[in-house]
Amino acid sequence: MSERTLHDPPGPPAVGESRAQVLDILRATRDAVGVREIAERTGLHSNTARFHLDTLVKEGFAERTTEGSGRPGRPRVVYRSVASSAEPTGPRSYQLLARMLTGLITEALSQPAQAAVGAGEAWGRYLVDTPSPARRIDAEEAVRRLTQVLTDVGFAPGPVEHRPDPVVPLRHCPFREVAEEHRDTVCSLHLGLMRGALKEVRAPLGVDRLDPFVEPSLCLAHLAPADEHRAADRAA
Secondary structure, rough: OOOOOOOOOOOOOOOOHHHHHHHHHHHHHHEEEEHHHHHHHHOOOHHHHHHHHHHHHOOOEEEEEEOOOOOOOOOOEEEEOOOOOHHOOOOHHHHHHHHHHHHHHHHHHHOOHHHHHHHHOOOOOHOOOOOOOOOOOOOOHHHHHHHHHHHOOOOOEEEEEEOOOOEEEOOOOOOHHHHHHHHHHHHHHHHHHHHHHHHHHHOOOEEEEEEEEEEOOOOEEEEEHHHHHHHHHOOO
């Protein structure tokens, strides 16, 4: 997007594979459905399903209501798709908004990259499929859960490679236009997202660093044993 472009490119908003699956289920279901039903039918973690549902509401593809108060207990929040004729039209300027907000954060905070890592960690903990307290997660399972989060967000992660240390290749940046202008802040947010996800599942490894745009469409997330990662955090 050029410096003077105010609107996002025309066409439907980019919808990740998981979010598209959620939308398909809403459109194919006559009655409104809750988060649990969506999670069961898609295999997504309930927090991830709720994130996609709420995003579809914000984008105008779905609506959120509560079931009638005649049922005992707390009213259940349910979702249904919005008819295509009621979908909002007109240009979108989310890239411009993202640039403006990222610029504001960069200028307003004394350590924006550090703040971005912290915010990313909170979202990573929220979006990952958290194991039960009694379950011990090995490195392979931890990477699988991390990869699922990255796939849901739109990073198109590949299998772990050794270069020579283990890395997760990220072959698509869903925030590329903003990241190119505010690399320190946006890439720190992505680093925190991955670190938070691995910490939440009590993984035996962490993300040591993120090398952005080593190729035009490739970033590398370097993995390290969790003990080394914690030591690096203490030294920072």
